[in-house]
Amino acid sequence: MMPDGSAAPPTAPPGVGHLRGDRSFPAAAREALGDSQLRRNIGNATGTIRAKRAAVVAEVADWEELREAGRALKADTMARLPELLVQLEANVTAAGGTVHWARDANDANAIVTDIVRATGSDEVVKVKSMATQEIGLNEALADAGIAAIETDLAELIVQLGDDAPSHILVPAIHRNRAEIRDIFLRGMADVDPELTDEPRRLAMAARAHLRAKFLTARVGVSGANFAVADTGTLSVVESEGNGRMCLTLPDTLVTVMGIEKIVPTWRDLEVFLQLLPRSSTGERMNPYTSMWTGVHPGDGPQDVHLVLLDNGRTAALADEIGRQALHCIRCSACLNVCPVYERTGGHAYGSVYPGPIGAILSPQLTGIEDNASLPFASSLCGACYDACPVKINIPEVLVHLRARHVEERRRLRSVPGPEAVAMAAAAWVMAEPTRYAAAQRAARAGRLLARGTPRRIRALPPPLSAWTAARNAPAPPTETFREWWARTRGDGEARS
Amino acid sequence: MKIALFATCLADTLFPDVAKATVRVLERLGHEVVFPQAQTCCGQMHVNTGYQRDALPLVRRYVETFEPHDVIVAPSGSCVGSIRHQHATVARNFGDEDLARRAELVAERTYELSELLVGVLGVDDVGAYFPHRVTYHPTCHSLRMLRVGDNPLRLLRNVRGIDLVELPEADQCCGFGGTFAVKNADTSTAMLTDKMRNVLATRAEVCTAGDASCLMHIDGGLSRLRTGVRTLHLAEILASTAEATP
Numbered sequence: 001m002m003p004d005g006s007a008a009p010p011t012a013p014p015g016v017g018h019l020r021g022d023r024s025f026p027a028a029a030r031e032a033l034g035d036s037q038l039r040r041n042i043g044n045a046t047g048t049i050r051a052k053r054a055a056v057v058a059e060v061a062d063w064e065e066l067r068e069a070g071r072a073l074k075a076d077t078m079a080r081l082p083e084l085l086v087q088l089e090a091n092v093t094a095a096g097g098t099v100h101w102a103r104d105a106n107d108a109n110a111i112v113t114d115i116v117r118a119t120g121s122d123e124v125v126k127v128k129s130m131a132t133q134e135i136g137l138n139e140a141l142a143d144a145g146i147a148a149i150e151t152d153l154a155e156l157i158v159q160l161g162d163d164a165p166s167h168i169l170v171p172a173i174h175r176n177r178a179e180i181r182d183i184f185l186r187g188m189a190d191v192d193p194e195l196t197d198e199p200r201r202l203a204m205a206a207r208a209h210l211r212a213k214f215l216t217a218r219v220g221v222s223g224a225n226f227a228v229a230d231t232g233t234l235s236v237v238e239s240e241g242n243g244r245m246c247l248t249l250p251d252t253l254v255t256v257m258g259i260e261k262i263v264p265t266w267r268d269l270e271v272f273l274q275l276l277p278r279s280s281t282g283e284r285m286n287p288y289t290s291m292w293t294g295v296h297p298g299d300g301p302q303d304v305h306l307v308l309l310d311n312g313r314t315a316a317l318a319d320e321i322g323r324q325a326l327h328c329i330r331c332s333a334c335l336n337v338c339p340v341y342e343r344t345g346g347h348a349y350g351s352v353y354p355g356p357i358g359a360i361l362s363p364q365l366t367g368i369e370d371n372a373s374l375p376f377a378s379s380l381c382g383a384c385y386d387a388c389p390v391k392i393n394i395p396e397v398l399v400h401l402r403a404r405h406v407e408e409r410r411r412l413r414s415v416p417g418p419e420a421v422a423m424a425a426a427a428w429v430m431a432e433p434t435r436y437a438a439a440q441r442a443a444r445a446g447r448l449l450a451r452g453t454p455r456r457i458r459a460l461p462p463p464l465s466a467w468t469a470a471r472n473a474p475a476p477p478t479e480t481f482r483e484w485w486a487r488t489r490g491d492g493e494a495r496s
Numbered sequence: 497m498k499i500a501l502f503a504t505c506l507a508d509t510l511f512p513d514v515a516k517a518t519v520r521v522l523e524r525l526g527h528e529v530v531f532p533q534a535q536t537c538c539g540q541m542h543v544n545t546g547y548q549r550d551a552l553p554l555v556r557r558y559v560e561t562f563e564p565h566d567v568i569v570a571p572s573g574s575c576v577g578s579i580r581h582q583h584a585t586v587a588r589n590f591g592d593e594d595l596a597r598r599a600e601l602v603a604e605r606t607y608e609l610s611e612l613l614v615g616v617l618g619v620d621d622v623g624a625y626f627p628h629r630v631t632y633h634p635t636c637h638s639l640r641m642l643r644v645g646d647n648p649l650r651l652l653r654n655v656r657g658i659d660l661v662e663l664p665e666a667d668q669c670c671g672f673g674g675t676f677a678v679k680n681a682d683t684s685t686a687m688l689t690d691k692m693r694n695v696l697a698t699r700a701e702v703c704t705a706g707d708a709s710c711l712m713h714i715d716g717g718l719s720r721l722r723t724g725v726r727t728l729h730l731a732e733i734l735a736s737t738a739e740a741t742p
């Protein structure tokens with residue numbers, strides 16, 4: 001129940017889509033950390049993008065003002081989301097499009113499946129889209145006998161390799177050239193068996209494979225980077241031009257978009273179209289920006305649909321601190337600067353949204369307890385906050401979600417777990433200086449565990465054994481600072 | 497100037513030399529240091545692990561202990577970061593607006609050591625002597641929460657006899673992150689390994705930083721591998737003189 005007595009907004013349902021992993025982050029990370037090829041692939045790729053981004057961001061004298069403008073626009077949008085969505089619906093409809101409202105992944109999948117069925121087609125070409133990955137649209141279409149063909153090069157690699165995406169922008173970032181060549185040789189029926197791992201040859205192979213699909217497909221499916229409320233315009237930003245093929249060649253175009261992707265006015269795009277390419281690919285301007293407003297007779301798709309997806313977004317919106325996660329423009333800068341993501345890769349996060357943004361978005365969409373380890377998958381180093389083009393305070397949201405998780409546990413459990421007991425005990429001790437000083441004296445017994453010069457502890461009992469597995473622990477000193485002060489200076493307050 | 501020392505629970509309990517060094521530097525510069533005995537812990541570990549309810553009494557204790565003081569210093573970027581960016585939020589989350597306002601006022605007067613020295617006292621040469629090869633790791637919370645900038649490096653550059661060498665990939669996290677090092681020990685260790693590689697590449701004898709917690713982590717790795725590289729808190733180098741070097 002919400003504070004006002006109404007029912008809490010629903011979260012994304014389980015059993016459909018890709019927002020939940022099958023194990024906790026630490027368990028999945030351990031496996032990824034053991035794969036040295038994976039670490040090299042991701043380390044190289046993120047390092048390169050990081051340097052490119054830093055260089056093009058440094059060129060913009062008013063970058064900080066732009067970030068602040070982006071943040072303010074998003075905050076304003078979230079504050080009046082219902083009104084803007086109704087305005088968008090009216091304008092898309094007036095321009096000849098059809099708007100559908102999807103409460104969750106199941107709703108959205110059913111809507112898209114029905115639209116495709118009505119065309120009589122058993123194949124769709126897809127523009128790279130996070131929202132359709134999130135809801136598992138490809139699987140839902142496959143169940144209905146409809147083949148979904150990914151046309152973004154990296155998505156195609158993932159699809160042909162029967163793999164899962166590991167990065168928002170570069171879904172196959174965990175693969176290197178040699179691996180991609182092998183995937184193409186296995187997955188493309190029409191490929192030249194002499195294919196090498198030269199990037200140009202790989203791109204040509206993909207191009208030949210996709211061209212045939214573009215020319216025959218009658219339905220295109222996309223996501224959207226932005227939707228302009230006051231004009232009803234949808235926009236997709238991409239690098240390859242394959243998206244534009246899908247957006248212009250088919251008769252029917254279906255766009256699935258999270259409700260938070262809206263901007264109030266056309267002019268607001270000015271800010272985001274500057275922030276996005278520099279933050280994501282490290283380019284000054286992105287190569288292809290497609291925009292369409294409903295239907296234009298005789299030009300492009302004549303049957304245009306927009307599916308507005310909630311799937312837990314309203315639940316996130318209800319959290320005043322957590323709702324910042326909805327400001328995300330999916331640039332992936334936070335992934336590229338994240339020291340945790342760099343080492344574990346995207347799969348460890350168990351969701352289509354990996355890295356720092358995934359750690360704050362996925363748990364809010366699914367309900368925290370379904371992704372409880374994600375808010376803890378961060379050292380709170382803050383590199384993501386500095387990089388984020390719309391100034392999402394990711395560390396703040398992580399800490400907030402950790403607290404929500406702990407409070408939720410407190411509510412559900414009649415007996416507190418060992419961590420809760422330890423934390424409560426530590427707080428009880430530290431709330432009173434006399435208890436605290438007594439605990440310090442007791443801790444001195446830890447000196448008995450210490451060996452060598454300098455004195456260090458090499459093994460501690462669980463859970464601290466996780467620390468001493470790879471690191472020594474300091475030995476408690478013979479005298480605390482407090483004792484030293486009392487011995488040499490007497491009462492501190494007496495001197496004041 | 498009369499300055500109240502918040503030693504931090506970690507330095508008080510495990511690294512008393514860090515707090516003693518802070519006292520020595522400030523007294524050498526002619527300031528009066530007091531140590532309010534009622535102090536304990538800022539509650540950062542509780543907040544960052546999700547236990548805000550348990551942190552609330554610690555926030556209250558900090559505020560009540562340091563409210564009477566005009567200038568407060570702590571030898572820790574991350575504790576000061578927590579005091580400045582978390583204390584009021586915790587109070588507000590539990591509906592204590594009065595405590596939140598008082599916490600904000602105390603936080604405004606609480607400084608990390610290099611902020612106090614360079615920013616408030618206007619000193620960048622504390623008259624220290626430390627004849628060793630040293631590399632400086634700017635801890636994440638000093639760098640990105642407090643934005644201490646190059647304050648620590650300005651202080652270090654003016655230390656007599658020091659051979660200060662730049663740490664490659666200095667702004668990368670060492671992997672500590674409080675309970676992160678235990679909850680995500682494998683990832684934390686991978687980050688520590690890269691930090692140690694960069695420290696060793698400098699051939700420094702000493703790795704320094706403004707946080708005893710991150711140094712405890714880095715030292716834990718360096719000493720386990722018997723690298724021979726020591727860790728010392730920034731305050732310990734600044735307190736060092738020809739008569740007494742750590």
Ligand code: SF4
Nearest residue numbers: 328329331332334388
């Ligand atoms: S959270 Fe910020 S940095 Fe990360 S993907 Fe979203 S917009 Fe980009």
